[in-house]
Amino acid sequence: xxxxxxxxxxxxxxxxIMNRYQExxxxxxxxAKPKQAKSLQGFFKTGKGEYGEGDVFLGIKVxxxxxxxxxYYDLSIKDVVKxxxxxxxxxxxxxLFILVHKYQKGDKVLKKQIFDLYLKNxxxxxxxxxVDLSAPNIxxxxxxxxxxxxxxxxxxxxxxxxxxxxxxxxxxFIRNNDFKxxxxxxxxxxxxxxxxxxxxxxxxxxxxxxxxxxxxxxxxNMHHHKMPRIMLRYAIEKFSKTQQQGYxx
Numbered sequence: 001x002x003x004x005x006x007x008x009x010x011x012x013x014x015x016x017i018m019n020r021y022q023e024x025x026x027x028x029x030x031x032a033k034p035k036q037a038k039s040l041q042g043f044f045k046t047g048k049g050e051y052g053e054g055d056v057f058l059g060i061k062v063x064x065x066x067x068x069x070x071x072y073y074d075l076s077i078k079d080v081v082k083x084x085x086x087x088x089x090x091x092x093x094x095x096l097f098i099l100v101h102k103y104q105k106g107d108k109v110l111k112k113q114i115f116d117l118y119l120k121n122x123x124x125x126x127x128x129x130x131v132d133l134s135a136p137n138i139x140x141x142x143x144x145x146x147x148x149x150x151x152x153x154x155x156x157x158x159x160x161x162x163x164x165x166x167x168x169x170x171x172x173f174i175r176n177n178d179f180k181x182x183x184x185x186x187x188x189x190x191x192x193x194x195x196x197x198x199x200x201x202x203x204x205x206x207x208x209x210x211x212x213x214x215x216x217x218x219x220x221n222m223h224h225h226k227m228p229r230i231m232l233r234y235a236i237e238k239f240s241k242t243q244q245q246g247y248x249x
Contacts, residue, residue: 021079024072028090031068033059044089044127051160051196052127058090062129069094073101081117084124092124096134103138115142119150126161128196135165140172148181155185160194167200174207182208183219190226198227202234209238220247 037059046052060068075083075098083095103114118125118138125131143151154166167189170182186201209216216235224232224247236244 020072020075021082024075024079024083024094027068028058028060028088028094031058031060031064035059036061040089044129051194054087055089055127056087058088060090062093065090065094066097069097073098077102077113077117081121084121089127089130093130093133096125096130100134100137103141111142114138122154122159122162122165125165128164128200131161131164131168135168136171136175139165140169143169144172144176144178151181151185155188160196163189163192163194163197164200167197167204170204171207174204174211177211179208179212179215183215186219187223190223190228190231192228195228195230198231199234202227202231202237205231205235206237209235 037057040057
């Protein structure tokens with residue numbers, strides 16, 4: 001009798017877990033805004049030959065996703081990976097919100113599991129917003145006191161998103177006043193052809209400058225003549241108009 005009750009209780013718990021995933025899918029479907037989706041597909045460059053080619057949007061704004069996904073932090077890692085493998089952008093973004101939350105709340109074992117899972121699935125983290133919210137908070141945080149060789153492998157990848165993951169991961173180091181790897185990687189991609197890499201590098205330089213302006217200025221004085229224009233503009237955004245013109249001219 002007791003074993004029978006335990007069996008049905010186990011089935012009930014399993015069914016509830018399965019239902020949580022389905023609840024998520026249904027709720028996001030209800031939140032979809034077709035007009036907003038069309039706008040987002042243009043904003044995130046999903047056309048043929050563009051960096052986000054083929055990405056599918058429901059049209060759910062990020063603040064709404066952030067508020068909604070909090071109710072699904074209890075999804076299993078297995079279900080989160082299913083969301084990460086979805087063709088729908090909002091599913092992947094929310095999967096990363098959940099992974100960041102689980103990582104921040106997790107013990108050493110779970111942090112390692114999520115870090116490994118992230119690196120195994122970088123091909124699914126394939127737009128700049130997906131990278132930016134997750135790379136510093138998972139990859140960068142995990143590597144703060146560890147070897148960073150993996151980032152140098154990523155920065156030399158032919159894949160745009162792997163290179164952006166490498167650069168954005170250094171944000172975690174920069175927040176900790178650790179600038180060496182960020183500067184080394186930025187120097188290595190001065191000739192990169194993609195503006196999303198230029199913007200990311202300029203952003204990180206600007207963040208370094210907030211903490212150590214002299215260090216940023218020294219880097220700019222040595223390399224500004226080689227830097228893509230948009231990288232330089234991002235890096236000097238907080239400078240005075242006179243300083244900006246000095247570098248731009």
